[in-house]
Amino acid sequence: MQSIIAFALTTLKGGVRDRLLQGLILVGFLLIASTAMFSSFSMRQPVEVAINYGLSVIHILSIIMTLFFGLNLISRELDSKENHFILSQPIPRSSYIMGKYSGFLLNIFLIVAILGFFSTAGLLLMISGANNGISFPLVKFVSALCGIFFSCAILGAVIVLFTSVATSSIFPFLMSCAVYAVGENTQTVKRYLASGMVGKDFPPVFRVLSDIIYYIFPNFALFDFKAYAIYGLPLSGRLLLVSAAYGGAYAAVCLFFAVILFERRDI
Amino acid sequence: MKRVGLGILLLLVVALTTYYYPKIQETYEPPLRLHRLPPILALRIGSFGNKELLSALIFYNTEFYFGEKAGFRKETPELKLIYDALNKATDLDPRNMDCYYFAQGTLSWIKPAIPVLNRLLKKGFKHRPWDWYLPFFIGANYYFQLKDPIHAAKYMKEAARLNPRSPLYAMLAARMLYQGNQTEAGIIYLKSLIREAANPILRKKFEKRLHALEAIFFLEKGIKRYENKFGKRPVKIGDLVKAGIISEIPTDPYGGVFYIGKDGRVYSTSKLAEGWRKNGSHKDSKIKKGVPKRGT
Numbered sequence: 258m259q260s261i262i263a264f265a266l267t268t269l270k271g272g273v274r275d276r277l278l279q280g281l282i283l284v285g286f287l288l289i290a291s292t293a294m295f296s297s298f299s300m301r302q303p304v305e306v307a308i309n310y311g312l313s314v315i316h317i318l319s320i321i322m323t324l325f326f327g328l329n330l331i332s333r334e335l336d337s338k339e340n341h342f343i344l345s346q347p348i349p350r351s352s353y354i355m356g357k358y359s360g361f362l363l364n365i366f367l368i369v370a371i372l373g374f375f376s377t378a379g380l381l382l383m384i385s386g387a388n389n390g391i392s393f394p395l396v397k398f399v400s401a402l403c404g405i406f407f408s409c410a411i412l413g414a415v416i417v418l419f420t421s422v423a424t425s426s427i428f429p430f431l432m433s434c435a436v437y438a439v440g441e442n443t444q445t446v447k448r449y450l451a452s453g454m455v456g457k458d459f460p461p462v463f464r465v466l467s468d469i470i471y472y473i474f475p476n477f478a479l480f481d482f483k484a485y486a487i488y489g490l491p492l493s494g495r496l497l498l499v500s501a502a503y504g505g506a507y508a509a510v511c512l513f514f515a516v517i518l519f520e521r522r523d524i
Numbered sequence: 525m526k527r528v529g530l531g532i533l534l535l536l537v538v539a540l541t542t543y544y545y546p547k548i549q550e551t552y553e554p555p556l557r558l559h560r561l562p563p564i565l566a567l568r569i570g571s572f573g574n575k576e577l578l579s580a581l582i583f584y585n586t587e588f589y590f591g592e593k594a595g596f597r598k599e600t601p602e603l604k605l606i607y608d609a610l611n612k613a614t615d616l617d618p619r620n621m622d623c624y625y626f627a628q629g630t631l632s633w634i635k636p637a638i639p640v641l642n643r644l645l646k647k648g649f650k651h652r653p654w655d656w657y658l659p660f661f662i663g664a665n666y667y668f669q670l671k672d673p674i675h676a677a678k679y680m681k682e683a684a685r686l687n688p689r690s691p692l693y694a695m696l697a698a699r700m701l702y703q704g705n706q707t708e709a710g711i712i713y714l715k716s717l718i719r720e721a722a723n724p725i726l727r728k729k730f731e732k733r734l735h736a737l738e739a740i741f742f743l744e745k746g747i748k749r750y751e752n753k754f755g756k757r758p759v760k761i762g763d764l765v766k767a768g769i770i771s772e773i774p775t776d777p778y779g780g781v782f783y784i785g786k787d788g789r790v791y792s793t794s795k796l797a798e799g800w801r802k803n804g805s806h807k808d809s810k811i812k813k814g815v816p817k818r819g820t
Contacts, residue, residue, distance in 0.1 A: 299580075300625050301621045301622055301625045301722075306622070446565075
């Protein structure tokens with residue numbers, strides 16, 4: 258456990274020092290600062306548009322940072338053989354993987370929390386300036402941020418899984434991008450096919466294939482709580498719990514296989 | 525020193541071209557078009573989990589297109605394509621109120637567009653059951669364009685229920701249900717729209733129509749007074765001036781000429797309406813022969 262904490266803290270420190278991370282956070286601040294201008298073009302719902310914009314910016318930046326940061330987590334060390342010394346020590350490789358992943362989670366949490374804090378501050382300023390009696394749905398906004406964090410946590414676990422078998426950093430990057438693109442849209446495609454909008458001549462094999470993909474790939478749409486925060490819709494605690502359980506279980510399965518594959522790997 | 529001179533020279537060139545290029549650009553640029561969007565499934569997939577943001581961006585693109593086309597270039601916007609964009613934006617985010625408001629502001633004056641416009645607004649009302657604006661718009665469209673007071677009153681009552689602080693909607697519902705004065709109801713409706721309109725182009729449109737309706741209302745009151753005085757209906761609007769009932773005939777802001785219809789009501793040759801074509805292009809109101817219908 259101590260080695261896991263040590264790896265996690267080292268990863269966290271490395272992440273904070275990373276220039277890419279600092280650059281992206283700066284871009285995030287600029288985008289959030291532009292929230293008021295973006296929403297000013299709205300005719301009837303500037304506050305809703307501002308929340309929409311803030312959450313979407315945080316979502317896009319968090320996913321980009323997850324991809325780049327997750328890739329640097331193990332792949333870069335393997336490429337540069339930096340971790341060969343550590344792995345030759347009597348430390349279980351599972352501790353290495355779990356420690357690195359924990360450090361990654363801390364970094365992503367930090368990014369989402371910082372961007373969320375600035376976005377909330379900007380929105381509160383905007384709402385108090387408008388003075389039209391609209392209240393800021395803070396709990397739903399935080400729930401939407403949790404959803405973004407869970408999406409990143411799953412994507413990070415998928416990157417670790419691919420990194421544990423790959424010999425170069427390109428393969429896990431491309432595969433993780435593909436998993437994210439598919440996972441973000443499996444629900445849309447499944448519901449489209451179920452809606453009866455496709456004709457009878459649609460090949461049944463594709464229908465079966467889309468079902469298989471839906472159950473194998475992570476369903477990132479489950480963690481999309483943005484609409485609840487934007488329009489102040491009632492958000493069920495049960496839905497949040499089920500999403501968290503699904504996300505936690507999916508990430509755990511990925512890490513489980515990542516540890517097994519990494520232990521068998523010849524470094 | 526040479527470098528400083530070169531730097532200043534380059535800055536001057538940039539400043540000059542920045543000053544001149546808008547004029548040259550405006551002379552040579554092609555007609556502004558609103559491009560048809562990809563199918564909704566492609567848009568959903570392409571949004572990568574940010575459907576609401578993509579919906580807002582599509583709305584902004586449509587709003588900026590309308591602003592540049594109608595406000596800057598003084599050309600007629602392609603209303604069919606505006607509807608297509610707003611429909612897809614609300615498929616992505618069915619709660620995007622900006623789209624419904626903009627659709628009502630731009631399309632509700634065109635009678636052939638009303639069935640699709642009401643379908644769009646009903647989609648909005650399904651997803652925003654707390655919003656009184658949507659039943660208010662649907663009711664107005666049923667009453668003024670589709671001449672269906674039963675459905676109009678049903679939706680206006682919904683608007684009154686959702687916004688109990690304002691007595692206006694209940695009053696409108698009552699007028700619609702009892703087939704009251706259409707022109708007066710139209711004036712009340714437009715005044716409520718102007719009060720809430722933040723967009724200057726839409727506000728101008730509403731005000732233009734309000735002026736037209738106020739002119740019609742003024743003439744209709746004059747006809748009543750003429751009937752009371754002479755016991756018969758005037759043949760032409762000019763008879764009101766000749767009889768000293770009114771001092772002058774008000775002008776139609778749409779460029780038409782007011783006349784008295786067979787039913788004794790006042791109409792304009794401009795129809796107070798704008799065109800809606802299947803191919804997506806738009807036709808300005810033109811003076812035509814025949815009996816024109818009056819829009820609100």
